[in-house]
Amino acid sequence: MxxxxxxxxxxxxxxxxxxxxxxxxxxxxxxxxxxxxxxxxxxxxxxxxxxxxxxxxxxxxxxxxxxxxxxxxxxxxxxxxxxxxxxxxxxxxxxxxxxxxxxxxxxxxxxxxxxxxxxxxxxxxxxxxxxxxxxxxxxxxxxxxxxxxxxxxxxxxxxxxxxxxxxxxxxxxxxxxxxxxxxxxxxxxxxxxxxxxxxxxxxxxxxxxxxxxxxxxxxxxxxxxxxxxxxxxxxxxxxxxxxxxxxxxxxxxxxQVTPQATPQVEKLVKAITQEMNRVQLMEALSLKDRKYFSTAYLQPALKAGLVEMTIPKKPRSSNQKYRLTNKGSLLR
Missing domain, CATH: 1.10.3290.10 (Fido-like domain)
Structure with missing residues (x-):
């Protein structure tokens, strides 16, 4: 058996x-x-x-x-x-x-x-x-x-x-x-x-x-x-x-849980091809106004969870870079 x-x-x-x-x-x-x-x-x-x-x-x-x-x-x-x-x-x-x-x-x-x-x-x-x-x-x-x-x-x-x-x-x-x-x-x-x-x-x-x-x-x-x-x-x-x-x-x-993005945020998401610092991102977007970049592009993208910091515990670090999250990748 x-x-x-x-x-x-x-x-x-x-x-x-x-x-x-x-x-x-x-x-x-x-x-x-x-x-x-x-x-x-x-x-x-x-x-x-x-x-x-x-x-x-x-x-x-x-x-x-x-x-x-x-x-x-x-x-x-x-x-x-x-x-x-x-x-x-x-x-x-x-x-x-x-x-x-x-x-x-x-x-x-x-x-x-x-x-x-x-x-x-x-x-x-x-x-x-x-x-x-x-x-x-x-x-x-x-x-x-x-x-x-x-x-x-x-x-x-x-x-x-x-x-x-x-x-x-x-x-x-x-x-x-x-x-x-x-x-x-x-x-x-x-x-x-x-x-x-x-x-x-x-x-x-x-x-x-x-x-x-x-x-x-x-x-x-x-x-x-x-x-x-x-x-x-x-x-x-x-x-x-x-x-x-x-x-x-x-x-x-x-x-379905991905927030709606403004045109500026969408442009930022598409500009991120790897881990990039603030200067590299502004150059990729042809922007010169640091305050406008932060207010209209970077901060909304961070708040929406589309972009994240590489050093989140030190947001003002000179080595700070930014990368796409899983949500952000869906907008590319």
């Missing part, structure tokens, strides 16, 4: 179905927007936001400005480990489209990239028991190390053959990787990376959607969802949380 294929425990709830439909509608509206192709610099900016948020969830203290500086080869004040984490995460996310989410070997390769120089056995399954601590509390005891290979193979077999929606499968994988804890360290960031990979293979738009930023901003609820999933013995609470986070992240890309 053949054994029944493994299925991780979760329930597809009416709320999940509702969120999947809403997310699908949002993606459809975004896809139909004119000039939706995402420029390389915008994708890089979102990738940096994703990296900073995902590492911050794991305790990395570097802010967005510092992470950007690290990736530009600049010196910053930060621990060697935190800086190495940034380089590693960027390498992993830069390779994400090369991996197949159904291949266990690719999971190990991704972990090797993510944890290079940070863990002795990076890219290899753990050989000892491990528990998950938050503050001084043990919140989860992972399955015995000897069971990890079989658990992972069963899980990836389910991922390959399950007829469920990618939005649900990606979230289930996120939880299961956290639950199994196949590696000694880096399981949380790998789980989030794999969720992005699964969704990106479905809709490439997800490669540039910084869902991790939303998770970081709702970190308490994120941990509560993980805890509730552990208590229930199924990933349902975390799946619902992650679908809500994706829905929230998509709002910033949905054309």
């Amino acid at each position: 053949m054994s029944k294929p493994y299925t991780p425990p979760y329930i597809v709830t009416p709320n999940m179905v509702r969120l999947v439909e809403i997310i699908g509608e949002s993606i459809g509206r975004i896809s139909m927007a004119p000039n939706i192709s995402i420029k390389p610099h915008l994708r890089r900016n979102n990738q940096i936001k994703t990296i900073q948020a995902s590492l911050n969830i794991e305790g990395n203290t570097l802010n967005l400005e510092q992470v950007t500086a690290v990736l530009e080869g600049k010196r910053i004040l930060g621990s060697a480990r935190e800086i190495q984490e940034v380089y590693n995460a960027f390498t992993a996310y830069d390779r994400i489209e090369d991996w197949n989410p159904c291949h266990v070997s690719h999971l190990c390769e991704a972990h090797g990239k993510m944890m290079k120089g940070l863990e002795e056995n990076c890219g290899k399954f753990r050989s000892t028991g491990v528990g998950i601590h938050r503050k001084s509390e043990i919140v989860h005891i992972a399955p015995p190390a000897k069971k990890v290979p079989d658990l992972i193979n069963d899980l990836f077999g389910w991922l390959k053959n399950s007829p469920d929606h990618p939005l649900i499968k990606g979230a289930v994988m996120h939880y299961e990787l956290e639950f199994i804890h196949p590696f000694m360290d880096g399981n949380g960031r790998i789980g989030r990376l794999w969720n992005t990979l699964i969704l990106g293979k479905w809709k490439p738009l997800f490669y540039l959607l910084p869902v991790e930023s939303v998770i970081r901003d709702r970190q308490k609820k994120y941990y509560e969802a993980l805890k509730n999933s552990d208590a229930k013995g199924e990933s349902t609470p975390l799946v619902e949380f992650l679908l809500e986070a994706i829905h929230f992240a998509l709002k910033e890309l949905t054309p």
Whole structure:
């Protein structure tokens, strides 16, 4: 008698179905927007936001400005480990489209990239028991190390053959990787990376959607969802949380929420081809009046969320530059 294929425990709830439909509608509206192709610099900016948020969830203290500086080869004040984490995460996310989410070997390769120089056995399954601590509390005891290979193979077999929606499968994988804890360290960031990979293979738009930023901003609820999933013995609470986070992240890309722009703001948006300072922008627009540029062009664009500062905590910095946001890219 053949054994029944493994299925991780979760329930597809009416709320999940509702969120999947809403997310699908949002993606459809975004896809139909004119000039939706995402420029390389915008994708890089979102990738940096994703990296900073995902590492911050794991305790990395570097802010967005510092992470950007690290990736530009600049010196910053930060621990060697935190800086190495940034380089590693960027390498992993830069390779994400090369991996197949159904291949266990690719999971190990991704972990090797993510944890290079940070863990002795990076890219290899753990050989000892491990528990998950938050503050001084043990919140989860992972399955015995000897069971990890079989658990992972069963899980990836389910991922390959399950007829469920990618939005649900990606979230289930996120939880299961956290639950199994196949590696000694880096399981949380790998789980989030794999969720992005699964969704990106479905809709490439997800490669540039910084869902991790939303998770970081709702970190308490994120941990509560993980805890509730552990208590229930199924990933349902975390799946619902992650679908809500994706829905929230998509709002910033949905054309319906993009403010109407004045002709001056539209001209500014179209003039921004990369990160540019005030002088470069005025030259691109053939403007000489600094006050008029600020009042009619720059400030309205910043207020509308179409343009953002590269150094938001120091608005008057001599090194200040400006770049398009996701909303701004929709007007190009």
